[in-house]
Amino acid sequence: MSSHPRLEDLHATITKHGPGEFGQTVVAYEQAFHDEQAPYYDDLHTDREPLRTYCRVLIDDIHRLTQGAEYVVDLCAGTGKSSLPLLERGVPVVAIDVSAEMLRVYRRKAAGNPNLTLIHADATNPPLEPNTCPAILMIGGLHHIPNRELAVANACRALRPGGVLIIHEPLITGRTHWLVPTLRNIDALTDLRRVARAFRRRMGWRHKIEPTSDDRLDFTPFERSFTSPEELTALIPRHMRILDLRSRMMLSDYAVGQHLRSLATLIVAVDNWLSRSGRAGWSGNAIWGVFQKP
Numbered sequence: 001m002s003s004h005p006r007l008e009d010l011h012a013t014i015t016k017h018g019p020g021e022f023g024q025t026v027v028a029y030e031q032a033f034h035d036e037q038a039p040y041y042d043d044l045h046t047d048r049e050p051l052r053t054y055c056r057v058l059i060d061d062i063h064r065l066t067q068g069a070e071y072v073v074d075l076c077a078g079t080g081k082s083s084l085p086l087l088e089r090g091v092p093v094v095a096i097d098v099s100a101e102m103l104r105v106y107r108r109k110a111a112g113n114p115n116l117t118l119i120h121a122d123a124t125n126p127p128l129e130p131n132t133c134p135a136i137l138m139i140g141g142l143h144h145i146p147n148r149e150l151a152v153a154n155a156c157r158a159l160r161p162g163g164v165l166i167i168h169e170p171l172i173t174g175r176t177h178w179l180v181p182t183l184r185n186i187d188a189l190t191d192l193r194r195v196a197r198a199f200r201r202r203m204g205w206r207h208k209i210e211p212t213s214d215d216r217l218d219f220t221p222f223e224r225s226f227t228s229p230e231e232l233t234a235l236i237p238r239h240m241r242i243l244d245l246r247s248r249m250m251l252s253d254y255a256v257g258q259h260l261r262s263l264a265t266l267i268v269a270v271d272n273w274l275s276r277s278g279r280a281g282w283s284g285n286a287i288w289g290v291f292q293k294p
Helices: 003-019 021-043 051-066 085-087 101-109 148-158 178-187 192-203 230-231 258-277
Strands: 072-075 093-095 118-120 133-139 159-170 241-248 286-292
Touching: 021 101, 021 192, 051 085, 051 133, 051 159, 072 148, 085 093, 085 101, 093 101, 101 118, 133 148, 148 159, 178 258, 230 241, 230 286, 241 258
Parallel strands: 072 093, 072 133, 093 118, 133 159
Antiparallel strands: 159 286, 241 286
C-alpha cells in the first residue's frame, strides 16, 4: 500500500493501537479505502459472468420485496450497484455511504434523477428517524462495519412497522457444493486455449505466460465475512420476523470463460433453484436475509 500513504498510516495505527471505540479508526480506513476505490469500483467483482447475471436477478428479488414502498434506504450504497437499478425503475432511493467519492460516482451515474437523495454518513449511526423507513438495504456493506450489532439495531429502529430489512453479505462456511468443481472442470476442458497451454506445459514446451496481476485495491484487511447463519441472526433484534434466510451464490461466484458465458442464465437459474429449495445447505458464498418489523 505504499502508493496510498493515508491508508498505510491508518493501517499502522489500527495494527499498533487497535481500532478504538466502536472501531472508528477502522471506519476512517474504510472511508479512505473506498474513496480510493471509487473510480474503478464498478469494474470489480460484477464485470464477469455469471456474477453479472446473478446481480440482475438479485436486483429483481429486491425490487419485488420493495415494490410499493414510498422510498428505499440503501445503507453502504457505494456507487449504486444495488439501488441505482431500483431508481431507474421509479423507486425513490435514499443512498447513505461513508465515502464521498463513491457518492459522487453514484450522482454522476444517476444523471440528475430527482428521486435520488445522497447522504454522506457512517451506516453504523445513519441519520434516520425511528419508525419511518419502509425498506432498508444492506447489500455487501455490513461486513465492512466494525460494530455490526449497532448498525443492524439502528437500521431496525429506523424501520416503520411492516418495513423490511434486506441483507446480502459474503458467507464463508468452508462448504462447497459438488457442482462447483464440476462446473470448473467443464469450463477448463471446453477452453481449447487453456487445454493447449496445459498440453504444452505437460510436454515441456515453452509457452507464453500471460500476465494476470492487477494492482488495483480490492479488499480491505478489516473485512469480516459471515461464517454461519447464526452469526447473522444473532444481530437481528428478537422482535423482527424472519421472512427469508438462506445461502446464495453456490455457482455464480465463479468466473467462467468466454466459451461458457452464453450459459450464464442457466447457471444462475440452477444456482437460485439450489438456494430456494434448500438443497445446497449453506454451501453458497453469500448469505441472504429478509427481516420484517412487526
